[in-house]
Amino acid sequence: MELKKYTISVYSENNVGLLNRISAIFLKRHINLDSFSSSESEIKDVYRFVIVVKIDINKINNLVKQIEKQVDVIKAFYHTDEETIFQESALYKVKSNSLFEERKIQNIIKQSQANIVTVSPKFFVIELTGFREETEKLYNDLKPLGLLQFVRSGRISVTKEKMGISEILNTFKNNNNKI
Amino acid sequence: MHQKDVLRTNNKMEKEKYNKITIKQISGAEAMIHCLLAEGVDLIYGYPGGAIMPVYDELYKFQKKLNHILTRHEQGAVHAAQGFARTSGKVGVAIATSGPGATNLITGIADALIDSTPIVCITGQVASHLLGTDAFQETDIIGISTPATKWSYQITKANEIPYVMAKAFYIARSGRPGPVLIDITKDAQFESFDFEYKKCLGIRSYNPLPEINTKKIDEAISIINNAKKPLLVWGQGVILGRAEEELKSFIEKTGIPAVWTILGLSALPTSHPLNMGMVGMHGNYGPNLLTNECDVLIAVGMRFDDRVTGDLNTYAKQAKIIHLEIDPSEINKNVKVDVPILGNCKESLGLLIKKIKQNNFSSWINHFKELYEIEYKKVIKGDLFPKKNGLTMGEAIESINKYSKGDAVIVTDVGQHQMVACRYAKFNRSQSNLTSGGLGTMGFALPAAIGAKMGAPDREVVAVIGDGGYQMTIQELGTIFQTQVAVKIVVLNNDFLGMVRQWQQLFFDKRYASTEMTNPDFVTIAKGYHIDAVRVTKRNELDSAVKKMMLSKKPFFLEVCVEKEDNVFPMIPSGASVSDIRLE
Ligand SMILES: Cc1ncc(C[n+]2csc(CCOP(=O)(O)OP(=O)(O)O)c2C)c(N)n1
Numbered sequence: 001m002e003l004k005k006y007t008i009s010v011y012s013e014n015n016v017g018l019l020n021r022i023s024a025i026f027l028k029r030h031i032n033l034d035s036f037s038s039s040e041s042e043i044k045d046v047y048r049f050v051i052v053v054k055i056d057i058n059k060i061n062n063l064v065k066q067i068e069k070q071v072d073v074i075k076a077f078y079h080t081d082e083e084t085i086f087q088e089s090a091l092y093k094v095k096s097n098s099l100f101e102e103r104k105i106q107n108i109i110k111q112s113q114a115n116i117v118t119v120s121p122k123f124f125v126i127e128l129t130g131f132r133e134e135t136e137k138l139y140n141d142l143k144p145l146g147l148l149q150f151v152r153s154g155r156i157s158v159t160k161e162k163m164g165i166s167e168i169l170n171t172f173k174n175n176n177n178k179i
Numbered sequence: 180m181h182q183k184d185v186l187r188t189n190n191k192m193e194k195e196k197y198n199k200i201t202i203k204q205i206s207g208a209e210a211m212i213h214c215l216l217a218e219g220v221d222l223i224y225g226y227p228g229g230a231i232m233p234v235y236d237e238l239y240k241f242q243k244k245l246n247h248i249l250t251r252h253e254q255g256a257v258h259a260a261q262g263f264a265r266t267s268g269k270v271g272v273a274i275a276t277s278g279p280g281a282t283n284l285i286t287g288i289a290d291a292l293i294d295s296t297p298i299v300c301i302t303g304q305v306a307s308h309l310l311g312t313d314a315f316q317e318t319d320i321i322g323i324s325t326p327a328t329k330w331s332y333q334i335t336k337a338n339e340i341p342y343v344m345a346k347a348f349y350i351a352r353s354g355r356p357g358p359v360l361i362d363i364t365k366d367a368q369f370e371s372f373d374f375e376y377k378k379c380l381g382i383r384s385y386n387p388l389p390e391i392n393t394k395k396i397d398e399a400i401s402i403i404n405n406a407k408k409p410l411l412v413w414g415q416g417v418i419l420g421r422a423e424e425e426l427k428s429f430i431e432k433t434g435i436p437a438v439w440t441i442l443g444l445s446a447l448p449t450s451h452p453l454n455m456g457m458v459g460m461h462g463n464y465g466p467n468l469l470t471n472e473c474d475v476l477i478a479v480g481m482r483f484d485d486r487v488t489g490d491l492n493t494y495a496k497q498a499k500i501i502h503l504e505i506d507p508s509e510i511n512k513n514v515k516v517d518v519p520i521l522g523n524c525k526e527s528l529g530l531l532i533k534k535i536k537q538n539n540f541s542s543w544i545n546h547f548k549e550l551y552e553i554e555y556k557k558v559i560k561g562d563l564f565p566k567k568n569g570l571t572m573g574e575a576i577e578s579i580n581k582y583s584k585g586d587a588v589i590v591t592d593v594g595q596h597q598m599v600a601c602r603y604a605k606f607n608r609s610q611s612n613l614t615s616g617g618l619g620t621m622g623f624a625l626p627a628a629i630g631a632k633m634g635a636p637d638r639e640v641v642a643v644i645g646d647g648g649y650q651m652t653i654q655e656l657g658t659i660f661q662t663q664v665a666v667k668i669v670v671l672n673n674d675f676l677g678m679v680r681q682w683q684q685l686f687f688d689k690r691y692a693s694t695e696m697t698n699p700d701f702v703t704i705a706k707g708y709h710i711d712a713v714r715v716t717k718r719n720e721l722d723s724a725v726k727k728m729m730l731s732k733k734p735f736f737l738e739v740c741v742e743k744e745d746n747v748f749p750m751i752p753s754g755a756s757v758s759d760i761r762l763e
Binding site: 012013015016017020021024027028061062065066068069071072073074168169172173175176 | 321322325326329330331332333350380381382383384385506507508510511512
């Protein structure tokens with residue numbers, strides 16, 4: 001069994017039950033999700049899920065077909081890291097006094113190219129968007145200096161190849177107008 | 180005609196048949212009835228309760244147009260809907276209340292999903308303002324049923340009803356059929372609105388009928404034309420796609436021997452000279468062994484279930500595999516195929532027939548005949564014409580054959596009797612073998628037989644059940660008594676959970692853990708429901724009892740007391756190769 005990381009992109013109707021349906025497909029096969037995120041896509045009323053999994057290379061194709069089989073799924077794809085442009089965002093909440101006490105911290109922020117989102121008398125919040133290694137490095141650097149909170153988003157990604165969702169929807173429209 | 184054009188004209192016809200229906204200001208509950216009527220439903224199965232009472236009130240008013248059969252348990256309702264769907268080819272409908280009513284449907288829903296049976300289940304739900312409050316009989320049936328349905332939806336407003344119901348029927352019956360669950364809150368049933376119904380003709384995110392790739396057809400033709408030892412294995416896709424005629428023409432033109440999965444049974448008459456029998460765990464000797472000898476395997480409307488393939492690493496490795504299949508997710512799921520042909524097999528077989536070479540494979544077919552002779556001597560003869568004292572399940576089926584002449588619908592439960600019935604029952608026409616194949620649901624047969632008879636009232640329906648499975652849904656005798664639906668019930672009683680006992684004998688050194696049953700007097704129970712009932716314990720009583728049953732115009736119960744510890748052979752031990760099939 002050869003495990004590999006894939007980014008699964010699912011275009012779907014916005015149906016309340018769909019999230020449940022998609023997660024059930026993973027549950028049934030005992031597959032853990034590395035990350036999951038969803039939002040409206042480039043097309044109005046069409047939603048896009050981005051799911052990252054590590055899975056046997058022989059199983060990914062079948063898994064994605066099971067997702068695509070769901071009535072409310074328009075199309076599902078899977079891609080390797082090389083085939084996508086992807087990012088994650090992380091937020092770091094740090095005590096304000098460490099900003100002044102620890103000169104180091106200012107260098108860390110500068111070097112990581114993170115943004116300062118908020119500064120208040122008690123704490124400040126830093127944001128960094130990038131690859132996992134980058135957000136992780138900043139986490140490791142800030143940890144000894146007093147990290148109050150840390151959170152990282154699921155991966156969001158776009159693909160290098162085109163998805164053709166509008167074409168699918170247009171074909172449907174045209175066929176149905178002819179009926 | 181190109182398949183897309185076929186689809187288009189069909190849709191056109193449907194559109195003309197069902198013009199838009201509009202009714203001013205009716206309740207959601209009444210709207211549910213109009214949706215069912217618009218979909219051509221005149222018979223539903225169910226069980227009432229608080230959260231679905233407004234719909235039941237309308238069922239009372241509409242009883243002349245829409246017949247409701249009160250089963251004795253919701254599991255009975257859903258299995259009856261499945262039986263109805265499988266003999267009639269229409270969508271079966273089951274209805275239940277919220278909470279326990281809804282959860283009691285789950286086994287049948289899971290069964291319908293794995294066996295691709297078109298049903299729509301309707302469940303009542305607590306009022307929408309109570310959702311999530313743990314109200315009386317509230318259960319998250321959408322959540323519970325999600326992995327077991329093809330689609331589901333919770334209606335909370337009356338104006339969603341027409342669109343959602345139209346979609347439900349369309350999804351249940353189109354493409355690879357399956358179960359749909361519609362949950363409707365009580366306030367949506369009471370709410371009034373202007374009803375407007377249009378049939379659903381398509382959903383943009385759902386493509387039920389993939390277009391056939393003609394290049395793949397040509398590839399398949401050249402492989403088949405060059406085959407020396409081709410074998411065709413068909414499944415229920417042939418029945419669901421109504422491709423029986425195409426299957427027959429295809430094998431007759433090519434001379435290719437054909438074998439079936441348990442759900443494919445009856446699509447081709449038993450007596451057809453190219454029908455070589457069953458594949459799978461308790462299938463026939465030749466079909467299993469020769470799966471590993473054929474050079475081309477043409478799989479039609481089947482999904483390479485593990486009960487069919489045994490060990491995948493040794494399954495048909497030598498063969499080029501062509502797979503005719505409607506569901507893209509089945510392609511390369513279990514078995515890697517050389518030529519996938521997506522689409523309805525009725526159309527793809529039609530395209531293949533046009534260009535395929537006429538042929539015959541008599542020496543290859545002789546192989547099947549030789550292996551049949553071996554199986555006959557070792558297994559079949561003793562099953563059908565036993566010399567020993569005790570009755571066998573096989574001779575009971577053979578006796579049914581004698582009087583059904585192959586024209587009956589046979590509904591089986593799960594276990595030894597199921598395998599024996601499927602091995603030996605004779606069929607002349609399609610949609611005649613109903614069994615719980617994928618899920619193996621004990622308790623399926625009795626309620627499914629009720630639905631089967633109502634779905635095909637002119638046909639004889641015989642349920643063949645084990646003493647274990649019979650007691651899982653025995654309460655449906657009440658439904659049979661009340662409706663007088665003329666099903667024939669045959670219990671093959673071995674006082675054991677026979678199939679489990681067989682495994683205990685073969686693989687657990689005869690440690691019969693909880694498989695022996697102390698059974699009640701089944702004849703008295705049937706008589707308690709005023710159903711004619713007979714028990715047979717001796718060979719010389721069997722034929723006359725079966726004859727009496729088959730001649731009866733009423734429901735009839737027949738108990739056949741069979742040998743307690745008989746085994747079903749041939750058998751492929753689970754996980755073994757089809758080549759390792761055992762005859763004893
Ligand atoms: C609901 C359910 N529970 C358990 C099983 C496991 N099981 C499979 S066959 C079988 C024995 C069936 O016994 P019986 O109905 O008497 O039929 P026989 O095998 O004796 O013909 C059992 C328990 C099942 N298939 N379904």
